[in-house]
Amino acid sequence: MPAEKISSLDDPRVYKFTLQKDKELARDQEIIVDSPKVVLRMMDAGRTPKAILANQKFLDDHGQRFEGMDCQVYWADVPLLEKIVGHRLHHGVIALAERPESLKLSALGHRLLVLNGVNKAENVGTIVRTCDALGVDSLLVDERTLSPFIRRAIRVSMGSIFRIKVRTSADLFSDLQTLRTSGYQVLGTGIAPDTHRFDKIDFAKKCALIIGSEGFGMDSALVGLCDAVIKIPMRDHVDSLNASVAAGILLQRLGAI
Known part of the structure; x- marks a missing residue:
């Protein structure tokens, strides 16, 4: 499909690329993905964009990948491109794609990270990238956790x-109850005195590890479902870590089982 030039900020074909909030995209089951590396990694994972908006350099370098693909290709000069996107577009491409469906619980793997109220895009994206790096291939998020498919979280995850x-x-x-019934060990996290050092706990082959929010930690209602609540040993004057930092330390152990 030949690339079509965009010459006006008011062109209706690029409306979705102007969206900075996720609400309308989520309603339409779509996502925005930007930067060449992330867009290409999405494609390498078998997902075809619905449309891309790029500068000429990106098309010169990668345009052949879109030949014969059911993807609308638009291009614009850099000044207009940046007005459409709403910020400096250092990397030269932004894509509109179908939002991945939420999977059934039974489709998740044996190494499972659970996010409970983690609500910063940088934390969610960093945690996702760390999961991928350390071999934890499944993520269960509650509705208070920021979607890992919002634009910034996708970009921070590097695809x-x-x-x-x-x-x-x-x-x-309910999902954690089902996991326990299915043979998963459920490990919570916390900083209370009666929690267990994570390096003194045996992680089971089927394990669901819960990371709570930075401000409030894991929901107290979930404690009764946990086989153990674990902590990272720290010096006395430090009471907690950033959620993505704590997750990274614990994911090293979870990914090794």
């Missing part, structure tokens, strides 16, 4: 989100 199995849970308590 790793397209290699991870994801389920958004409408009832995390």
